[in-house]
Amino acid sequence: MPRPTSRVPEPAKRDQGPDQGILARATGARVWKDHSLLLWAHFLVPPVLAALVVAATFATPLLAAILAAAVLGIAAFSARGLLTRLSGAEESRLALNSQLIQSQKLAAIGELSAGIAHEINNPIAIIAQEAEWAAHLVAEAEKAPGADFVEVKDSLREIRSQVDRCKNITHKLLDFARKREPVLQEVDVARLIDDMARLVDKEASYKNVTLVRTLPQDLPSLRTDAPLLRQVVLNLMTNALHAVDTGGRIEASARADDQALEININDNGSGILPENMDKIFNPFFTTKAPGQGTGLGLSLCHTLVTGMGGTIQVDSAQGQGTTFTVRLPRRPGSKP
């Protein structure tokens, strides 16, 4: 099931007033500046026919019946069209809404967490320094005969490792909140994906997981922000690696059409529970054990991809696997 927030609905034609735009979309009629003929026809033809039916009733009943049937047919046909278009419009409005909400939510959380991360960074640095100093003092004192500080040293080591953990979190938070103006340069996406895959290969081999690359030779290059795209690809690959069992399979592939370059990261891992599908892009949402995941990976991906003018979607079947699809527009500013 594709994630609805990722679908970007077609914007209304700009040169139409809002009412005309709505009418045009609802009726399916194209309205050009003054040429709203089709629209008029759409509303005027049925009553005209109805009037003819009434007139014909007085002439011959047969003609009236045929005309009436035609009117009913046309009315039913256009009502059906109207309904599907209306529900389509409603769906895309909802999609646009939830995408907006997602972006706003991410921005707000970004600001908040940057503040917290900044505040916490200082005490963490002091704790780290003090732990180091204490370790030094212990090492000095240990030179005295008979002194044994094994436990003290253990607990100092523990402090260090917990401080590192905190630092990791605050770094991620700060990164998450960082405002990035994408810097566009010509990027060989196939190579970028292969590069990131090489970072994952080693860890994958420990799990006996194969990481397949399906990258067409003639994949066009893309004007995009290279380091941001690297972060996205690496995050998706790492998630896939965490989701698969020993002996699993991950496939990274890419293809291009006229509008967009598409990257797919597919795995045959655990899949995502249906009730979690709506939450996975939320910051701090994680199903990993405490200390294993911060739940910032996918929300970062969402922020980065949207910032690059692209979309990110997920397709998952529980117990069978997951595919993340990133689409990036080939011409900056156009639809992906």
Place this chain on the structure above:
Amino acid sequence: MDIRILLVDDEVDFVETMVKRFGIRKMPLDSAKSGQEALDEMAVREYDVVILDVRMPGMDGLETLKQIRERWPLTEVIMLTGHASLEAGMQGMNLGAYDYVLKPTDFDDLLDKVRKAFERKQLNAKAHKQGA
């Protein structure tokens, strides 16, 4: 325009080889043996691209990377990672590294990435000037 490159690595042999190989291409390369030395060096001279080993004694590569990105946000950093450590690679990218290169290093690959990093730095500098 010359690319001002700083290589930060405690492995003397590797640094020497790199100085030679970049030298052959008429690309002068400065070097530093530790993170602290790199920061000191950068305080007196401007660099476009820093090639940074993530595994060094003393201040580790990631901490160095963080400080470089804070103090010289326009300077691009390429990480050198020993044995394809996913964790270090991930953290490095999160901290704003431009790219990474695996050791043992394929020189042409490194050269290519240095050029790309430099291109980005120039684009970024231009954007900053226009914004100001």
